[in-house]
Amino acid sequence: xxKKFLSVLLSAAMVVSLCACGSKTTAETSENASTExxxxxxxxxxxxxQTASTGLKGHFSIYHFHEEDGSGxxxxxxxxxxxxxxxxxxxxxxxxFADANNxxxxxxTYMAGDELADVWLTKGDMLPTFADGGLxxxxxxxxxxxxxxSSQYVxxxxxxxxxxxxxxxxxxxxxxxxxxxxxxxxxxECGIDEWPETWTELLADCEKIKAAGYTPIGMGNKDxxxxxxxxxxxxxxxxxxxxxxxxxxxxxxxxFTDEKFVKALDGFQxxxxxxxxxxxxxxxxxxxxxxxxxxCAMFFNGAWSIGTMIANCPEEILESTHVGLMPxxxxxxxxxxxxxxxxxxxxxxxSKLQGDDLTACLAFLKAVTTGExxxxxxxxxFISAAKTTDACDMSSLDPLxxxxxELAATMNNNSIFDCVLPAEVGSGVLYADTQQxxxxxxxxxxxxxxxxxxxxxxxxx
Amino acid sequence: xxxxxxxxxxxxxxxxxxxxxxxxxxxxxxxVPLGTSIYYSLxxxxxxxxxxxxxxxxxxxxxxxxxFWLVTRNTLILCIVCTIGQVGIALLIAFLMxxxxxxxxxxxxxxxxxxxxxxxxxxxxxxxxIYNSNYGLLNTFLMRIGKxxxxxxxxxxxxxxxxxxxxxxxxxxxxxxxxxLMSAISAIPQEVFECAEIDGCTGYKKSIYITLPMIWDTLKxxxxxxxxxxxxxxxxxxxxxxGGPGRATESLAMYCYEYTFKFGNFGMGAAIxxxxxIFAFTIAGIIQLVMGGKKK
Numbered sequence: 175x176x177k178k179f180l181s182v183l184l185s186a187a188m189v190v191s192l193c194a195c196g197s198k199t200t201a202e203t204s205e206n207a208s209t210e211x212x213x214x215x216x217x218x219x220x221x222x223x224q225t226a227s228t229g230l231k232g233h234f235s236i237y238h239f240h241e242e243d244g245s246g247x248x249x250x251x252x253x254x255x256x257x258x259x260x261x262x263x264x265x266x267x268x269x270x271f272a273d274a275n276n277x278x279x280x281x282x283t284y285m286a287g288d289e290l291a292d293v294w295l296t297k298g299d300m301l302p303t304f305a306d307g308g309l310x311x312x313x314x315x316x317x318x319x320x321x322x323x324s325s326q327y328v329x330x331x332x333x334x335x336x337x338x339x340x341x342x343x344x345x346x347x348x349x350x351x352x353x354x355x356x357x358x359x360x361x362x363e364c365g366i367d368e369w370p371e372t373w374t375e376l377l378a379d380c381e382k383i384k385a386a387g388y389t390p391i392g393m394g395n396k397d398x399x400x401x402x403x404x405x406x407x408x409x410x411x412x413x414x415x416x417x418x419x420x421x422x423x424x425x426x427x428x429x430f431t432d433e434k435f436v437k438a439l440d441g442f443q444x445x446x447x448x449x450x451x452x453x454x455x456x457x458x459x460x461x462x463x464x465x466x467x468x469x470c471a472m473f474f475n476g477a478w479s480i481g482t483m484i485a486n487c488p489e490e491i492l493e494s495t496h497v498g499l500m501p502x503x504x505x506x507x508x509x510x511x512x513x514x515x516x517x518x519x520x521x522x523x524x525s526k527l528q529g530d531d532l533t534a535c536l537a538f539l540k541a542v543t544t545g546e547x548x549x550x551x552x553x554x555x556f557i558s559a560a561k562t563t564d565a566c567d568m569s570s571l572d573p574l575x576x577x578x579x580e581l582a583a584t585m586n587n588n589s590i591f592d593c594v595l596p597a598e599v600g601s602g603v604l605y606a607d608t609q610q611x612x613x614x615x616x617x618x619x620x621x622x623x624x625x626x627x628x629x630x631x632x633x634x635x
Numbered sequence: 636x637x638x639x640x641x642x643x644x645x646x647x648x649x650x651x652x653x654x655x656x657x658x659x660x661x662x663x664x665x666x667v668p669l670g671t672s673i674y675y676s677l678x679x680x681x682x683x684x685x686x687x688x689x690x691x692x693x694x695x696x697x698x699x700x701x702x703f704w705l706v707t708r709n710t711l712i713l714c715i716v717c718t719i720g721q722v723g724i725a726l727l728i729a730f731l732m733x734x735x736x737x738x739x740x741x742x743x744x745x746x747x748x749x750x751x752x753x754x755x756x757x758x759x760x761x762x763x764x765i766y767n768s769n770y771g772l773l774n775t776f777l778m779r780i781g782k783x784x785x786x787x788x789x790x791x792x793x794x795x796x797x798x799x800x801x802x803x804x805x806x807x808x809x810x811x812x813x814x815x816l817m818s819a820i821s822a823i824p825q826e827v828f829e830c831a832e833i834d835g836c837t838g839y840k841k842s843i844y845i846t847l848p849m850i851w852d853t854l855k856x857x858x859x860x861x862x863x864x865x866x867x868x869x870x871x872x873x874x875x876x877x878g879g880p881g882r883a884t885e886s887l888a889m890y891c892y893e894y895t896f897k898f899g900n901f902g903m904g905a906a907i908x909x910x911x912x913i914f915a916f917t918i919a920g921i922i923q924l925v926m927g928g929k930k931k
């Protein structure tokens with residue numbers, strides 16, 4: 175009898191566990207269905223002219239990577255989001271957070287499972303998939319109707335979110351993917367007076383620094399993106415230009431195997447001799463450690479590293495830390511101002527979002543990308559995609575960030591390769607091959623041929 | 636209730652109902668996903684809309700991709716090295732544990748088994764610190780013993796990196812196979828050893844001619860488990876090298892993950908997953924074939 179009772183109990187437990195697995199799906203499906211039903215009843219007019227206190231109501235979810243206790247744009251985002259919610263208590267927002275390192279993978283999973291949020295962040299390389307699949311609605315149809323909103327963005331803010339002549343996303347940042355960060359004290363110790371203007375000067379300076387026993391350029395490329403996206407990408411623009419890249423991306427004649435691009439790869443392989451030897455086994459944070467510990471004299475990385483320096487760099491090192499543009503290569507068309515930069519990530523809106531929910535969502539997106547958000551982001555050491563307001567106090571900026579801010583104003587922004595090219599090429603072959611290139615296990619010609627082959631496979635698809 | 640107690644159809648129905656529940660569970664957790672994976676591997680699907688049937692195109696593309704063969708080679712090398720390392724060393728230790736003169740056996744067993752309970756990602760990060768060229772334990776040790784010329788960039792040197800990443804994997808799982816083999820050894824009747832000793836078979840001869848044949852089936856299972864487990868190797872490699880430099884330490888599982896979740900190419904990702912399954916089955920079959928008749 176006891177055995178029988180036990181077996182009934184065990185089988186009941188198993189059945190319950192099976193049912194529990196299924197019930198979540200049912201609940202989510204009904205939630206989606208109810209969202210769709212709601213959407214059919216209200217107008218699509220973008221009431222974006224409403225300010226954040228005019229009795230908005232609605233409910234939407236947002237999938238993002240802004241850490242609640244983070245710095246930079248994350249802090250600015252949360253400041254703006256909290257203000258918005260205080261002013262609009264009837265708007266219910268479900269925040270779905272994922273760590274930046276795992277964000278893309280989770281997004282792909284949500285997409286495959288048809289469980290995308292109402293708003294999410296995406297890079298340009300995913301836009302064709304979302305747009306062609308009818309998963310998102312273009313943002314420009316709403317932004318352009320609200321001149322107060324559209325007039326707030328800086329030039330080029332929508333470049334990375336443009337596909338098929340439509341602007342699909344709402345940008346929130348404009349940052350350089352490459353800026354040189356250097357220790358002035360080490361430079362002076364090695365007899366270098368100023369940041370190099372040309373590539374030849376940079377190579378000569380690296381020799382002096384190496385002779386003094388320092389690693390000239392820090393590199394932490396374990397995760398594969400840093401060397402390609404944050405350094406080589408900008409270096410390539412010393413040889414090629416935006417038109418060449420557009421032609422490559424759209425299969426209009428330019429190739430990775432073009433002589434000028436191969437020359438860029440060759441030049442980059444040459445500078446790698448001045449990186450730390452464990453460049454491919456340490457990550458970005460360990461690279462920062464090299465800099466904090468005065469083991470390397472400089473590094474190139476995206477503008478996000480300025481905020482990290484301000485927050486984490488030992489005071490003594492921070493005092494002698496300055497920033498500079500990547501020098502131009504003599505004899506090549508690119509200038510030192512040519513930099514891979516842009517919005518990178520953008521908020522996109524689910525095509526299923528309609529009515530009051532959509533209206534509330536648009537008002538929210540306006541609040542977390544423009545106005546006070548821009549001032550706040552700047553005070554956090556980040557340049558937003560929107561213009562700052564007149565109330566912004568520029569004198570309160572950190573000296574290092576002020577230096578970068580002045581440099582950023584002179585930059586000639588060019589597309590970021592891995593934000594535009596198909597992921598198989600941009601974050602696949604280009605990343606992996608750059609790692610091999612800088613460790614001298616692949617030649618420039620081999621890498622160019624490999625990238626071109628991957629690109630052609632994507633054209634065919 | 637055992638089989639002799641079944642007396643009527645009602646009892647049969649009850650038993651089959653109980654068996655049916657785990658069978659349905661297994662069907663939906665293992666068989667159905669496997670079936671859908673095979674289906675998706677024959678389609679072009681970016682995660683949006685309906686998958687488009689393209690036959691064997693994904694497999695043909697894979698075969699033509701040099702990177703696929705590179706990661707397959709990496710995986711097979713790791714599979715062979717780790718199997719020999721893990722099961723081989725575990726077997727030696729299990730033999731040693733049978734020696735009467737060995738002291739503190741429980742302590743040795745606990746220490747060797749300890750890494751098994753650690754998460755693979757933690758093991759990866761621990762060994763990354765050991766290998767670190769600036770402050771790593773290994774290079775510091777070599778420096779201290781005056782062998783500075785032996786210092787290498789362990790995870791950056793393409794010629795040695797695959798060997799270096801296999802060491803933590805071997806280190807972690809020796810304990811698991813040691814325990815399995817030790818339990819097999821302990822199941823051998825003591826009389827067999829006593830008879831052998833009377834006949835003059837002692838020391839390593841006892842291990843080779845008595846213990847090894849008696850645990851042959853368990854050893855075979857250990858090798859199959861180890862080889863098929865290493866075919867899925869992922870966490871250690873992500874923590875140690877993230878597959879680099881280039882793709883020098885990338886495994887098939889990482890390649891599959893990359894295509895599926897980074898590139899959003901679910902069709903190709905499924906094709907790689909099915910390929911891993913085929914390789915694992917083939918390896919298990921070969922091991923079965925090679926080791927199968929030995930017992931007789």
